[in-house]
Structures are given as C-alpha cells and as structure tokens.
Amino acid sequence: MKILITGGNNAKALKLLKAFPTHFVLLADYGEVPGILTENYAFTSLGALNQDSIAHILLNFCITEAVDCIIPLHQYEVEPLAKAAVLFSEYNIEVLTPPAEAISKYLRAAQSSFKNFAVFIKGECIFASGGEIFIKQEEELNGVFGYNEPSDDLKLFTI
Incomplete structure (x- = not known):
C-alpha cells in the first residue's frame, strides 16, 4: 500500500x-x-500551494502517484479532503479524516503539541505511539489523532 502524508x-x-x-510512505509538502x-x-513536492484547490491538487497527485x-x-487540508472523500473513494483512495460534518469536534482551538498519537481506520486503532490499546471507537474516528493521556479527548494530529 502506498500512503501519502x-x-x-x-x-x-x-x-x-x-x-x-x-507500507511505502510518500512524505509530501508544498513548495521545495x-x-x-x-x-x-x-519525500516529494506537491507543487505550489493553492488553498482554493487543495482537494483537486491532492486528488491529481494521488492518481498520478498511485496512492492508496x-x-x-x-489543518487547512482536513475539511476540504473530508468533503471530497467520496470523490477520492471513486478512485480507490482512502482519505483518513473524520466525516466532514464531525470535523469541528476533532479540531484543536489552539496549536499545541501532543506526547502521543494514534492512527484509527473506521474506529479501529491500528497504531498508538504510547502503546495503549484503544477499544473500537465509533466509525467516524478515522485519521491520526493526538493525545497526552489515554483518557484525553482525541484531537486531529495536524500542523
């Protein structure tokens, strides 16, 4: 599987x-x-940043690079990609974000750092950096979430 981060x-x-x-991971960013x-x-470039067409840029890149x-x-990519997740799925590309209508619940009010992160796919934790075992969550929990203690509310792991 090829994963774009x-x-x-x-x-x-x-x-x-x-x-x-x-898995093979492409670490991509805008600019150089x-x-x-x-x-x-x-490591690879996504080209010039254009926040008005983020979903289009990333879909084009994923198709060209055969990203799964x-x-x-x-943070500015999360909502547009969540809204375009159905379009990405038509090309067999999974977008790891919560559903668009639930995004605000998982965004942080202020930038802060987390001690740990966990990766969830459809509510199932596939990796937790702190070694915790998370039981199956609601299916909307999809993506990478940061936390300090396992009892914390999970927030999207964004920059």
Missing part, C-alpha cells in the same frame, strides 16, 4: 513513519522538498 517537511510527519512499517528516496519512504491512502496533516 502531507506536511512532509514537518517533524510530525516523520513520527508517523513508525505507524506504517510495512528535499529529494530523498529510500526503500520505505520518499492519504493522511492530511495541514
């Missing part, structure tokens, strides 16, 4: 690599990105 120039994106040890290619991951799954880390 946006915000590739940020350290948070690099942290996510350990959640996908058996170092050209690094390894066996398990690569996209994890948006830039």
Whole structure:
C-alpha cells in the first residue's frame, strides 16, 4: 500500500513513519522538498500551494502517484479532503479524516503539541505511539489523532 502524508517537511510527519512499517510512505509538502528516496519512504513536492484547490491538487497527485491512502496533516487540508472523500473513494483512495460534518469536534482551538498519537481506520486503532490499546471507537474516528493521556479527548494530529 502506498500512503501519502502531507506536511512532509514537518517533524510530525516523520513520527508517523513508525505507524506504517510495512507500507511505502510518500512524505509530501508544498513548495521545495528535499529529494530523498529510500526503500520505505520518499519525500516529494506537491507543487505550489493553492488553498482554493487543495482537494483537486491532492486528488491529481494521488492518481498520478498511485496512492492508496492519504493522511492530511495541514489543518487547512482536513475539511476540504473530508468533503471530497467520496470523490477520492471513486478512485480507490482512502482519505483518513473524520466525516466532514464531525470535523469541528476533532479540531484543536489552539496549536499545541501532543506526547502521543494514534492512527484509527473506521474506529479501529491500528497504531498508538504510547502503546495503549484503544477499544473500537465509533466509525467516524478515522485519521491520526493526538493525545497526552489515554483518557484525553482525541484531537486531529495536524500542523
């Protein structure tokens, strides 16, 4: 499986690599990105940033690069991608965000850092950096969520 993680120039994106040890990960960002290619991951550019057409830029990129799954880390990408998730699914590309109508529940009011993160796919936790075992959640829990303690409200892991 090929996974695209946006915000590739940020350290948070690099942290996510350990959640996908058996997949190839593209760490992508807008503008200039170092050209690094390894066996398990690569850095690549998404071109110039145009926030008005984020979903279009990312869909085009995913189709061109044969991406199976996209994890948006830039906060300005989350809502447009959640709204376009059905379109992405028509191309067999999974968008890891909660549904568009639930996004506000998972966004942080202020930028803060998290000690841990967890990756959920349709409510099932596939990785938790703190080693916690999360029981199956509601199906809308889809994406990467940050937390400090397992009892915290989960918030989207964005930059």
